[in-house]
Amino acid sequence: MTNCTAAAPARATRAPARSKAAPAPAITSTPSERAVSAASRAASEALSYVSILLCEIVENDDFIRHFGASADLFRTADKHAANLAYGDEDDQPVEVGSAEIKALAAVIDMALESLDTAAQDSPLAAPMVVATLAQHAQELLVRIADALEASPATLAPLDALRTYAGRRPHRKQPQPPVRRMDDAPAPGYTPAQLRMVLEFVAGTTATMNRLLMMAQTCDEQWECARLVDAAQSLAQHIGGVADDAVGGSVIGNHKQWCFGQGFEELGKAGAA
Structure with missing residues (x-):
């Protein structure tokens, strides 16, 4: 005889609630600074002065207003100089070598050529101010490039360019006393x-x-x-x-x- 009374299935029991794990603390890691050579670091410090000169150019309102094409080239040079002097967009130092110096000098050369063409008949003084700043920047770039050529055998030339005295023009003789106006030739301006x-x-x-x-x-x-x-x-x-x-x-x-x-x-x- 068949047992018609089927055994009731065992009731499932609920598993105890599992306690939530505390969230893992956020890991904040400061990216390590990119390694660059000692010569590059010294060159970057010297280039900060070039960056200051170019910054003055691109903040000259008269120049920007009247010489847009030249101004764009100087903006490119300014951005490049700031990158070499202070680091990239992530504030990481950039390795500075002769190639980088030559590339920056080439942009400034193009900007000066553009300015020379645009300012031929201009009565404004802004082009003269800009040219003075840019030419001084170029002079310093030549000195930095020469100093880089001497490294890593010696860092002395680069170290000199990191200091106030090292960037001043060399004077072998003291300046003469002020001369009388009567002794001066007529300038003819x-x-x-x-x-x-x-x-x-x-x-x-x-x-x-x-x-x-x-x-x-x-x-x-x-x-x-x-x-x-x-x-x-x-x-x-x-x-x-x-x-x-x-x-x-x-x-x-x-x-x-x-x-x-x-x-x-x-x-x-x-x-x-």
């Missing part, structure tokens, strides 16, 4: 030329004033030194241009202001 000189002096002095104001608020000594060095370089160009306009009655011509009295001596026959 036209009123229009003198007006252009005064506009250049005013525009460059305004740039120098901004650099010195920035230096007053610097927390880092190295940054302050670079700003003061840039201002000192502009003062040389201002003095040289103004002195040329009055016949060199103060110190001499523009070359003597920039390179010192020894420069003329080197141009004489028999000089080494």
Whole structure:
């Protein structure tokens, strides 16, 4: 006889609730700084001065307003210089070598050529201010490239470019005393030329004033030194241009202001 009473299935019992695990703490890791050579680090510090000069160019409102094509090239140079001096978009240092210096110099060359063409008939002083800053940046790039060529055998030239004294023009002889105006030859400038000189002096002095104001608020000594060095370089160009306009009655011509009295001596026959 078949048992019609089927056994009831066993009731499933609920498993005890499992306690939730505490969330794992977020792992915050600071990415390690990219390794670069000692020569590259020294070159980057020297390039920060080039970056300051180019920054002054791209912040010149008169220049940006009237010379757009040249301004775009200088913006490219400014961005490249900042990348080499301060690091990439992730604040990682960039390895600086001769190729990077040459690439930056080539962009500045193109910008200067563009400016020279655009400013041929311009009465504005802005192109003269920009050209002065850019040419000084180029001079420093040549010195950095030469110093990189000497590394890694020696880092002395690069170390010198990291300091205020190392970036100043070398002067073998002290400056002469101020000469009397009566002894100066007649400069022969036209009123229009003198007006252009005064506009250049005013525009460059305004740039120098901004650099010195920035230096007053610097927390880092190295940054302050670079700003003061840039201002000192502009003062040389201002003095040289103004002195040329009055016949060199103060110190001499523009070359003597920039390179010192020894420069003329080197141009004489028999000089080494």
